[in-house]
Amino acid sequence: MEIRPATFADWPSIWAILEPIIREGETLAVDRDADEQTGRDYWQAPGKQVFVALDPAGEIVGSYTLRANQAGPGAHVANAGYAVRGDQRGKGIAQRLCRHSLEMARAQGFRAMQFNFVISTNVRAVRLWQHMGFAIIGTLPGAFRHPKLGYVDAYVMYRSLAGEA
Structure with a gap:
Protein backbone atom coordinates (compact mmCIF):
# COMPACT_ATOMS: atom_id res chain seq x y z
CA MET A 1 0.00 0.00 0.00
CA GLU A 2 1.33 3.38 -0.99
CA ILE A 3 0.89 6.35 1.34
CA ARG A 4 1.74 9.73 -0.11
CA PRO A 5 0.99 13.42 0.38
CA ALA A 6 -2.44 14.36 -0.93
CA THR A 7 -2.78 16.54 -4.01
CA PHE A 8 -5.50 19.00 -4.93
CA ILE A 21 -18.22 9.31 8.39
CA ILE A 22 -19.51 12.83 9.01
CA ARG A 23 -23.10 11.79 8.21
CA GLU A 24 -22.85 8.85 10.67
CA GLY A 25 -21.96 11.37 13.35
CA GLU A 26 -20.35 8.77 15.60
CA THR A 27 -16.62 9.56 15.51
CA LEU A 28 -15.81 13.10 14.32
CA ALA A 29 -16.71 16.35 16.05
CA VAL A 30 -18.21 17.77 12.87
CA ASP A 31 -21.89 18.60 12.38
CA ARG A 32 -23.64 15.72 10.62
CA ASP A 33 -25.11 18.10 8.05
CA ALA A 34 -21.78 19.77 7.22
CA ASP A 35 -21.39 20.60 3.56
CA GLU A 36 -18.40 19.69 1.44
CA GLN A 37 -16.63 23.02 1.98
CA THR A 38 -16.94 22.65 5.75
CA GLY A 39 -15.53 19.13 5.46
CA ARG A 40 -12.67 20.41 3.35
CA ASP A 41 -11.96 23.25 5.77
CA TYR A 42 -11.89 20.73 8.62
CA TRP A 43 -9.66 18.14 6.92
CA GLN A 44 -7.36 20.53 5.07
CA ALA A 45 -7.17 23.40 7.57
CA PRO A 46 -4.07 25.59 7.46
CA GLY A 47 -1.15 23.90 9.16
CA LYS A 48 -2.41 20.38 8.41
CA GLN A 49 -0.49 18.02 6.18
CA VAL A 50 -2.82 15.60 4.41
CA PHE A 51 -1.83 12.13 3.24
CA VAL A 52 -3.70 9.46 1.30
CA ALA A 53 -3.41 5.67 1.21
CA LEU A 54 -3.77 3.96 -2.14
CA ASP A 55 -4.68 0.34 -2.76
CA PRO A 56 -2.75 -1.68 -5.38
CA ALA A 57 -5.13 -0.41 -8.10
CA GLY A 58 -4.31 3.20 -7.17
CA GLU A 59 -7.66 3.99 -5.53
CA ILE A 60 -7.65 6.15 -2.42
CA VAL A 61 -8.85 4.02 0.50
CA GLY A 62 -7.84 6.19 3.44
CA SER A 63 -6.45 9.53 4.50
CA TYR A 64 -4.90 11.19 7.51
CA THR A 65 -3.99 14.67 8.63
CA LEU A 66 -0.93 15.63 10.64
CA ARG A 67 -0.26 18.90 12.42
CA ALA A 68 1.18 20.41 15.55
CA ASN A 69 -1.31 19.93 18.37
CA GLN A 70 -0.64 23.43 19.69
CA ALA A 71 1.38 26.45 18.63
CA GLY A 72 4.54 27.92 20.14
CA PRO A 73 5.81 26.09 23.22
CA GLY A 74 3.40 23.19 22.53
CA GLN A 95 -2.95 0.87 11.45
CA ARG A 96 -0.78 1.58 8.39
CA LEU A 97 -1.92 5.20 8.34
CA CYS A 98 -1.13 5.55 12.04
CA ARG A 99 2.28 3.95 11.65
CA HIS A 100 3.05 6.28 8.73
CA SER A 101 1.89 9.33 10.69
CA LEU A 102 4.10 8.38 13.63
CA GLU A 103 7.09 8.03 11.28
CA MET A 104 6.33 11.38 9.64
CA ALA A 105 5.88 13.08 13.01
CA ALA A 125 -10.20 2.91 17.26
CA VAL A 126 -9.47 3.01 20.99
CA ARG A 127 -8.15 -0.56 20.84
CA LEU A 128 -6.03 0.21 17.76
CA TRP A 129 -4.52 3.36 19.23
CA GLN A 130 -3.66 1.45 22.41
CA HIS A 131 -2.07 -1.27 20.27
CA MET A 132 -0.03 1.49 18.59
CA GLY A 133 1.31 2.61 21.97
CA PHE A 134 -1.14 5.34 22.94
CA ALA A 135 -2.43 5.60 26.50
CA ILE A 136 -5.66 7.17 27.66
CA ILE A 137 -4.45 10.07 29.78
CA GLY A 138 -7.76 11.78 30.31
CA THR A 139 -11.49 11.34 30.02
CA LEU A 140 -13.84 14.15 29.05
CA PRO A 141 -17.15 13.04 30.59
CA GLY A 142 -20.13 13.36 28.25
CA ALA A 143 -18.12 15.52 25.85
CA PHE A 144 -19.55 14.01 22.64
CA ARG A 145 -23.21 13.93 21.63
CA HIS A 146 -23.56 10.56 19.91
CA PRO A 147 -26.57 10.37 17.56
CA LYS A 148 -27.74 7.02 18.98
CA LEU A 149 -26.27 6.81 22.48
CA GLY A 150 -26.59 10.38 23.69
CA TYR A 151 -23.75 11.99 25.61
CA VAL A 152 -20.68 9.76 25.74
CA ASP A 153 -17.14 10.28 26.97
CA ALA A 154 -14.21 11.33 24.82
CA TYR A 155 -10.62 10.36 25.57
CA VAL A 156 -7.37 12.23 25.34
CA MET A 157 -4.74 9.74 24.18
CA TYR A 158 -0.97 10.26 24.16
CA ARG A 159 2.18 8.59 22.96
CA SER A 160 5.77 9.72 23.36
CA LEU A 161 8.03 9.73 20.31
CA ALA A 162 11.14 10.92 22.18
CA GLY A 163 14.07 8.57 22.11
CA GLU A 164 12.66 6.40 19.31
CA ALA A 165 14.70 5.68 16.23
Missing part, protein backbone atom coordinates in the same frame (compact mmCIF):
# COMPACT_ATOMS: atom_id res chain seq x y z
CA ALA A 9 -6.92 16.39 -7.32
CA ASP A 10 -7.34 13.90 -4.44
CA TRP A 11 -10.04 15.93 -2.68
CA PRO A 12 -13.08 14.26 -4.35
CA SER A 13 -11.85 10.84 -3.19
CA ILE A 14 -11.07 12.13 0.29
CA TRP A 15 -14.53 13.70 0.52
CA ALA A 16 -16.10 10.41 -0.61
CA ILE A 17 -14.44 8.83 2.46
CA LEU A 18 -15.17 11.65 4.92
CA GLU A 19 -18.77 12.42 3.99
CA PRO A 20 -20.26 9.10 5.16
CA ALA A 75 4.37 22.75 18.88
CA HIS A 76 6.60 19.75 19.61
CA VAL A 77 3.52 17.53 20.12
CA ALA A 78 1.80 16.27 16.97
CA ASN A 79 -1.87 15.61 16.38
CA ALA A 80 -3.45 13.44 13.69
CA GLY A 81 -6.85 12.37 12.41
CA TYR A 82 -7.65 9.33 10.28
CA ALA A 83 -10.39 8.21 7.90
CA VAL A 84 -10.79 4.91 6.06
CA ARG A 85 -13.26 4.19 3.28
CA GLY A 86 -16.21 2.23 4.66
CA ASP A 87 -15.75 -0.82 2.45
CA GLN A 88 -12.08 -1.02 3.44
CA ARG A 89 -12.42 -1.01 7.24
CA GLY A 90 -10.97 -3.95 9.12
CA LYS A 91 -8.15 -4.47 6.61
CA GLY A 92 -5.34 -2.83 8.57
CA ILE A 93 -5.42 0.47 6.69
CA ALA A 94 -5.90 2.61 9.82
CA ARG A 106 9.15 11.65 14.30
CA ALA A 107 10.98 12.68 11.10
CA GLN A 108 9.66 16.22 11.54
CA GLY A 109 11.01 16.44 15.07
CA PHE A 110 7.81 15.97 17.04
CA ARG A 111 8.47 14.48 20.48
CA ALA A 112 4.99 13.05 21.04
CA MET A 113 1.58 12.61 19.49
CA GLN A 114 -1.71 13.40 21.18
CA PHE A 115 -5.26 12.65 20.12
CA ASN A 116 -7.52 15.24 21.73
CA PHE A 117 -10.96 13.73 21.19
CA VAL A 118 -11.26 9.96 20.72
CA ILE A 119 -14.86 8.94 21.19
CA SER A 120 -15.09 6.26 23.88
CA THR A 121 -17.73 4.27 21.97
CA ASN A 122 -15.38 3.96 18.97
CA VAL A 123 -14.03 0.77 20.51
CA ARG A 124 -12.10 -0.36 17.44
Whole structure:
Protein backbone atom coordinates (compact mmCIF):
# COMPACT_ATOMS: atom_id res chain seq x y z
CA MET A 1 0.00 0.00 0.00
CA GLU A 2 1.33 3.38 -0.99
CA ILE A 3 0.89 6.35 1.34
CA ARG A 4 1.74 9.73 -0.11
CA PRO A 5 0.99 13.42 0.38
CA ALA A 6 -2.44 14.36 -0.93
CA THR A 7 -2.78 16.54 -4.01
CA PHE A 8 -5.50 19.00 -4.93
CA ALA A 9 -6.92 16.39 -7.32
CA ASP A 10 -7.34 13.90 -4.44
CA TRP A 11 -10.04 15.93 -2.68
CA PRO A 12 -13.08 14.26 -4.35
CA SER A 13 -11.85 10.84 -3.19
CA ILE A 14 -11.07 12.13 0.29
CA TRP A 15 -14.53 13.70 0.52
CA ALA A 16 -16.10 10.41 -0.61
CA ILE A 17 -14.44 8.83 2.46
CA LEU A 18 -15.17 11.65 4.92
CA GLU A 19 -18.77 12.42 3.99
CA PRO A 20 -20.26 9.10 5.16
CA ILE A 21 -18.22 9.31 8.39
CA ILE A 22 -19.51 12.83 9.01
CA ARG A 23 -23.10 11.79 8.21
CA GLU A 24 -22.85 8.85 10.67
CA GLY A 25 -21.96 11.37 13.35
CA GLU A 26 -20.35 8.77 15.60
CA THR A 27 -16.62 9.56 15.51
CA LEU A 28 -15.81 13.10 14.32
CA ALA A 29 -16.71 16.35 16.05
CA VAL A 30 -18.21 17.77 12.87
CA ASP A 31 -21.89 18.60 12.38
CA ARG A 32 -23.64 15.72 10.62
CA ASP A 33 -25.11 18.10 8.05
CA ALA A 34 -21.78 19.77 7.22
CA ASP A 35 -21.39 20.60 3.56
CA GLU A 36 -18.40 19.69 1.44
CA GLN A 37 -16.63 23.02 1.98
CA THR A 38 -16.94 22.65 5.75
CA GLY A 39 -15.53 19.13 5.46
CA ARG A 40 -12.67 20.41 3.35
CA ASP A 41 -11.96 23.25 5.77
CA TYR A 42 -11.89 20.73 8.62
CA TRP A 43 -9.66 18.14 6.92
CA GLN A 44 -7.36 20.53 5.07
CA ALA A 45 -7.17 23.40 7.57
CA PRO A 46 -4.07 25.59 7.46
CA GLY A 47 -1.15 23.90 9.16
CA LYS A 48 -2.41 20.38 8.41
CA GLN A 49 -0.49 18.02 6.18
CA VAL A 50 -2.82 15.60 4.41
CA PHE A 51 -1.83 12.13 3.24
CA VAL A 52 -3.70 9.46 1.30
CA ALA A 53 -3.41 5.67 1.21
CA LEU A 54 -3.77 3.96 -2.14
CA ASP A 55 -4.68 0.34 -2.76
CA PRO A 56 -2.75 -1.68 -5.38
CA ALA A 57 -5.13 -0.41 -8.10
CA GLY A 58 -4.31 3.20 -7.17
CA GLU A 59 -7.66 3.99 -5.53
CA ILE A 60 -7.65 6.15 -2.42
CA VAL A 61 -8.85 4.02 0.50
CA GLY A 62 -7.84 6.19 3.44
CA SER A 63 -6.45 9.53 4.50
CA TYR A 64 -4.90 11.19 7.51
CA THR A 65 -3.99 14.67 8.63
CA LEU A 66 -0.93 15.63 10.64
CA ARG A 67 -0.26 18.90 12.42
CA ALA A 68 1.18 20.41 15.55
CA ASN A 69 -1.31 19.93 18.37
CA GLN A 70 -0.64 23.43 19.69
CA ALA A 71 1.38 26.45 18.63
CA GLY A 72 4.54 27.92 20.14
CA PRO A 73 5.81 26.09 23.22
CA GLY A 74 3.40 23.19 22.53
CA ALA A 75 4.37 22.75 18.88
CA HIS A 76 6.60 19.75 19.61
CA VAL A 77 3.52 17.53 20.12
CA ALA A 78 1.80 16.27 16.97
CA ASN A 79 -1.87 15.61 16.38
CA ALA A 80 -3.45 13.44 13.69
CA GLY A 81 -6.85 12.37 12.41
CA TYR A 82 -7.65 9.33 10.28
CA ALA A 83 -10.39 8.21 7.90
CA VAL A 84 -10.79 4.91 6.06
CA ARG A 85 -13.26 4.19 3.28
CA GLY A 86 -16.21 2.23 4.66
CA ASP A 87 -15.75 -0.82 2.45
CA GLN A 88 -12.08 -1.02 3.44
CA ARG A 89 -12.42 -1.01 7.24
CA GLY A 90 -10.97 -3.95 9.12
CA LYS A 91 -8.15 -4.47 6.61
CA GLY A 92 -5.34 -2.83 8.57
CA ILE A 93 -5.42 0.47 6.69
CA ALA A 94 -5.90 2.61 9.82
CA GLN A 95 -2.95 0.87 11.45
CA ARG A 96 -0.78 1.58 8.39
CA LEU A 97 -1.92 5.20 8.34
CA CYS A 98 -1.13 5.55 12.04
CA ARG A 99 2.28 3.95 11.65
CA HIS A 100 3.05 6.28 8.73
CA SER A 101 1.89 9.33 10.69
CA LEU A 102 4.10 8.38 13.63
CA GLU A 103 7.09 8.03 11.28
CA MET A 104 6.33 11.38 9.64
CA ALA A 105 5.88 13.08 13.01
CA ARG A 106 9.15 11.65 14.30
CA ALA A 107 10.98 12.68 11.10
CA GLN A 108 9.66 16.22 11.54
CA GLY A 109 11.01 16.44 15.07
CA PHE A 110 7.81 15.97 17.04
CA ARG A 111 8.47 14.48 20.48
CA ALA A 112 4.99 13.05 21.04
CA MET A 113 1.58 12.61 19.49
CA GLN A 114 -1.71 13.40 21.18
CA PHE A 115 -5.26 12.65 20.12
CA ASN A 116 -7.52 15.24 21.73
CA PHE A 117 -10.96 13.73 21.19
CA VAL A 118 -11.26 9.96 20.72
CA ILE A 119 -14.86 8.94 21.19
CA SER A 120 -15.09 6.26 23.88
CA THR A 121 -17.73 4.27 21.97
CA ASN A 122 -15.38 3.96 18.97
CA VAL A 123 -14.03 0.77 20.51
CA ARG A 124 -12.10 -0.36 17.44
CA ALA A 125 -10.20 2.91 17.26
CA VAL A 126 -9.47 3.01 20.99
CA ARG A 127 -8.15 -0.56 20.84
CA LEU A 128 -6.03 0.21 17.76
CA TRP A 129 -4.52 3.36 19.23
CA GLN A 130 -3.66 1.45 22.41
CA HIS A 131 -2.07 -1.27 20.27
CA MET A 132 -0.03 1.49 18.59
CA GLY A 133 1.31 2.61 21.97
CA PHE A 134 -1.14 5.34 22.94
CA ALA A 135 -2.43 5.60 26.50
CA ILE A 136 -5.66 7.17 27.66
CA ILE A 137 -4.45 10.07 29.78
CA GLY A 138 -7.76 11.78 30.31
CA THR A 139 -11.49 11.34 30.02
CA LEU A 140 -13.84 14.15 29.05
CA PRO A 141 -17.15 13.04 30.59
CA GLY A 142 -20.13 13.36 28.25
CA ALA A 143 -18.12 15.52 25.85
CA PHE A 144 -19.55 14.01 22.64
CA ARG A 145 -23.21 13.93 21.63
CA HIS A 146 -23.56 10.56 19.91
CA PRO A 147 -26.57 10.37 17.56
CA LYS A 148 -27.74 7.02 18.98
CA LEU A 149 -26.27 6.81 22.48
CA GLY A 150 -26.59 10.38 23.69
CA TYR A 151 -23.75 11.99 25.61
CA VAL A 152 -20.68 9.76 25.74
CA ASP A 153 -17.14 10.28 26.97
CA ALA A 154 -14.21 11.33 24.82
CA TYR A 155 -10.62 10.36 25.57
CA VAL A 156 -7.37 12.23 25.34
CA MET A 157 -4.74 9.74 24.18
CA TYR A 158 -0.97 10.26 24.16
CA ARG A 159 2.18 8.59 22.96
CA SER A 160 5.77 9.72 23.36
CA LEU A 161 8.03 9.73 20.31
CA ALA A 162 11.14 10.92 22.18
CA GLY A 163 14.07 8.57 22.11
CA GLU A 164 12.66 6.40 19.31
CA ALA A 165 14.70 5.68 16.23
